[in-house]
Amino acid sequence: MSDSSEAIRFAPLDRLTEQVSRVLLGKPEPIRLTLVALLGGGHVLIEDAPGVGKTSLAKAIAKSLDGQFTRLQFTPDMLPSDILGASLFKPDMGEFEFRRGPIFTNVLLADEINRTTPRTQSALLEAMSEGQVTAEGATLPLEPPFFVIATQNPLESEGTYPLPDNQLDRFMICTGIGYPDREHERRALANHAGHDPLDDVTAVLSREDLAELRTRVGAVRVDDSLRDYLLDLVSATRSHADLVQGASTRGALTFDTAARAAAVLAGRDYVVPDDIKTLAVPVLAHRIGVRGTMREGRREKAQAVVRQILAEVPVPG
Incomplete structure (x- = not known):
């Protein structure tokens, strides 16, 4: 695939994003x-x-x-x-x-x-x-x-x-x-005055389209330095003093796949540091165990810990 973002834009995916954005x-x-x-x-x-x-x-x-x-x-x-x-x-x-x-x-x-x-x-x-x-x-x-x-x-x-x-x-x-x-x-x-925007939503992404997009995700390139950066973030959750449980290997694999999916969504066939940084909290925070926190404060504390890790782990140049 070309490095040009324009060369790999996928029209049905753009239409999906557009019409969902009109609802939310x-x-x-x-x-x-x-x-x-x-x-x-x-x-x-x-x-x-x-x-x-x-x-x-x-x-x-x-x-x-x-x-x-x-x-x-x-x-x-x-x-x-x-x-x-x-x-x-x-x-x-x-x-x-x-x-x-x-x-x-x-x-x-x-x-x-x-x-x-x-x-x-x-x-x-x-x-x-x-x-x-x-x-x-x-x-x-x-x-x-x-x-x-x-x-x-x-x-x-x-x-x-x-x-x-x-x-x-x-x-x-x-x-x-x-x-x-x-x-x-x-x-x-x-x-919403007399009309539900959901009524205007139609099917714009076929199963074949989705299968093609998932194939693109599998072909996205991840530089070794970025994969090491991703693993450094995962590893930091396993040694953080405020955590009793870090992200698993399945969590690392999921993180890698999510970063490649984010690249495809952005029209690229390669991962950039921001793909990893913007996904760290939504991919990792719900997988880690926070020490001594009541259940109603767990999500916020876990997110804060991941943000702290992001601030401390150096990003590849």
């Missing part, structure tokens, strides 16, 4: 991070207060993809079979038949995932890491692409369960949205 006004970074996870073959967790646009972002991206979309509202009484499916007895046939659950889709919006129990949350683990489901003693493949966009409320919210570390580790990206500034909130009020 003034929030380019959460949109970018979600698309990085999509291109990198990962999954994204959006954590923030209710009503700031988490579900709208997820819906807009899901509708922009040409594939099956399923929204699953997580509740405290949900069971693993409500996600995976279950065998139902058919009297006319005199036998049981497995009925597939909502996880058999291309884009799964797992809304308020931390309102259900860890046992039910764990039903997603195999699907997110291996693209398959084991149910009723049988292993069933999921049709690619399989992309999970999960939203969760702040851990201090009433009726939430913290996601286990192994579940968090399955998410390539963890990000938030935050409140809009006054001007973008004013525009949002005007745009």
Whole structure:
């Protein structure tokens, strides 16, 4: 591929970014991070207060993809079979038949995932890491692409369960949205007057387009000095005095893939230092264990530690 950014722009991806930006006004970074996870073959967790646009972002991206979309509202009484499916007895046939659950889709919006129990949350683990489901003693493949966009409320919210570390580790990206500034909130009020901007979102990225983009991600060049820089950041999480758990090797591999996906999203076939620097917090912070912190302060403390590491680890020239 050419080093020219213009030579490798991908029109459907640009259209996707444009129409999602019309739904979630003034929030380019959460949109970018979600698309990085999509291109990198990962999954994204959006954590923030209710009503700031988490579900709208997820819906807009899901509708922009040409594939099956399923929204699953997580509740405290949900069971693993409500996600995976279950065998139902058919009297006319005199036998049981497995009925597939909502996880058999291309884009799964797992809304308020931390309102259900860890046992039910764990039903997603195999699907997110291996693209398959084991149910009723049988292993069933999921049709690619399989992309999970999960939203969760702040851990201090009433009726939430913290996601286990192994579940968090399955998410390539963890990000938030935050409140809009006054001007973008004013525009949002005007745009929603008698009309939902989501109604204007159409499928602009086919499965073939996505497969091609993911192939491009695999071909992106990463200079040895930048890969060493990435590993220095990961290694620093394992020796930091404020952490009891650093990022795993899977975290390092995910970080590398995310940086290459960010390059493709920017129209490049090579990674630059900013690809790594801007992804360090959303890729690493949810994978590390903070010493002596209550669960409601964990996210902020973990992010602060990663930012400190970024400030201390030298960037290649």
